[in-house]
Amino acid sequence: MTRPIIDFHCDALSKLLLDPKLDFSKDRRLDVNLRRLKKGGVKLQTFAIFLSQRLGPPKMEHILGQIDVYQERVQPLGVLPVQSVEDLDALEQGEAVGGLLSLEGADGLEGNLHYVRVCYEKGVRLLGLTWNYANWAADGIMEPRNGGFTPAGLELVRLCHELGIILDVSHLSVKGFWELQQLAEEAGKPFIASHSNAYEVCPHARNLRDDQIQAIIKLGGRIGVTFVPWFVKEGRSASSKDLLPHIERICSLGGGANLMFGSDFDGIETHLTDLRHSGHYANWQESLLKYYPEELVRGWLYDNAAAFLRAWLPSHK
Template sequence: MDVADLHCDVIYKMMEHPGLSLLNPDDRLLDVTVERLRQGGVTLQVFALFLPQALPRTPENMLRAVELYFSGVLAHPDLMPVLRSQEVDAAGKMGKIGALLSIEGVDGLQGHFWMLRLLHRMGVRLLGPTWNHANWACDGAGEPRGGGLTKAGRQLVQECERLGILIDVSHLSDNGFWDVAETANRPFFASHSNVRALRTHSRNLTDDQVRALIAVGGIIGVTFVPWFLTDPEPASIQHILRHVDHICALGGERHIAFGSDFDGAERYAQGVEHPGQYPRLTEALLKRYPENMVRGFMSGNAKRFFVKNLQN
């Protein structure tokens, strides 16, 4: 069964380990390899542009990360960039793995919208305004102040919509989420978040936020990071299913996707520690839901969202 994964941190790993890439993988360092993507049936993978904490947040380092995406990800013959709506399904039909580029944190843009426009020309189609901290655009989920979008952050949302870049709310503060909901004229999404009703964590979504995403036609990438799934750990596939169940109970069966966060965490739910193990999740879902719904969860909902909302 085809899989679409809304978030991985391969680029981050490549920046931390010079010489590492999908062309030169080391599965002791990388969760995501082309072999594992193939094993798991992944036909669409979002690659996040997230700078390691030790690096200065500069346009130069943002460009370094994009260069690694080109030289270490897209250079692999099995990968194909997805820039337009018609390319979402084209990749799989051509036997390729579609790759979408996302910004996770706009710190390095330093408020320069010319830089955003340049990155769009280089392939960025998705953008999360921040990681967990505060920056020039907004407060993140880990910022105690809990502010929303700044004036420049609202301008960022508007410029993204003009360019055709979709907004990812996964790391925003609650006020930031609602500011995006108020500012945005196009659907937005959460790439790797779970539900707060089952696991109280600032990175998870409240029921009202889930309903808001459903209302605008967005998608929610249920993530495999254990501390977003349950407390105490360890987490298992059964905990993932509980979050899927809850979103379905809120009317979100056509809005569920998965955002593993592979290569972005130290550990994952047992049974889905890398993309090659996606069939285990599929099998567990098929015991609980009809096949057509499971196909939606695994890739159909995400692909429909991108086909509808990426520009032609």
């Protein structure tokens, strides 16, 4: 039996923007397309707005361009936009696949907080503060100086807390992580790491240290275990089985109820050998059930992420 799945990160919109000929309904050049989402049992897919370097300097017009792609080439195929608790309710009561918009990196906002409000009005509900390097708001995890937030970045955090935009630390510097942790604790607003694994299992800079995992757990946030091979295992090719030590590590730190998945499909050229696109999620969940009880697996696949969204998406009531 296929269980519903929430995937908290993919980069299909960036590919669709760069290649107008791609067909989201079934194009095999997309790791995530509608046919594969349905085959894999993905009920809700988060679509990241990632501004490729091929577009030139990041601008607000590029963000709006990807939102247009989502509205014109994804939604009309029957993908239900999820922007509120009521939308999530409607999604769960029907047969449609849902879509949630995330902005990966504040670069394209150009330091203009008015643009943040525009993004919110257009349905963006998650914000990854940086990509790997520095921008006007904060330093990314690959920035050599490992700085934190700028004054403008702190204003961005406050505005996101005010609007109800969920913040994502997956590419944020370590210093920035701890600055945000303090702000989030003061505001009572948890954050997520949409696509990061456990550093103690695979010591890649993009993965989370134990104390970071514990901080997210304490705040009631979520951690999306990701399928990026070089975040999963050092050296040669990796398979889905190599994700299990990351799951074990997060659970050993108390994060069984905080764990979800964020594939990063369409953001990677190399894949896990047996988890190459969203259609393979069906096999992945069956693999998980060989090692873990049904209730835990359901939590990781759907319930943990859904409970978080139910708590932190806006409600129209």
